[in-house]
Amino acid sequence: MKQYDHPAPEEFQLAGILHALADPFRLSVVQKLMQKQPQACAPLQDGRPKSSISHHFAVLRKSGVLRTEVVGVTHMNSLRLQDMEARFPGLLAAILAAAEQGEMSAPQPA
Template sequence: MRALPQPQPEDLDLATVLHALGDPVRLELLRRLATDGETTCSPEGLAVPRSTLSNHWRILREAGITSTRLSGKTRLVTLRRNELDARFPHLLAAVLDEVTRPAADGFEQV
């Protein structure tokens, strides 16, 4: 089974993590992971082409935000909450608080 590249907790870089979180689709993926726990790389309800979605998952994994494990032909993704909290205390909580908060202008966030 091929291992997918993902940084060790001590190698997590703040600029890389923030860059990965700077996209609305990736923020939605993060919100879903935080809510649902482990998920497949093809979540329902996202109007994003599969190739684009794969790229978003890769960016999150290579930034160290998610961990991906192979189970047969399926890729299962989990949020690396403990590692992120240890390296950057309160960052993940602040981001998740923002993406789960209802928009003040009445429009739904991604």
């Protein structure tokens, strides 16, 4: 049951986080995790092949946005809300608030 490496909060790079969240799919993953946490990768997959999903989760993980815990056969993802808040207070909240604003003017079909 080998686990993943996660950066410590001191290692978080603002550029890495902004880059991670500048991708619409990755941002939507974060939004979905805000609503329900933790979640495995599979339900967030949105039709994409597994290798792409794996890549996007790795970007989010390496930036510090989320943590992945291997639980049996599934990989459970949770947002590192406390760590993010400790390192960059208010950042994630502001970005998620902005993401909701953004959806007002550009709603996407289910």
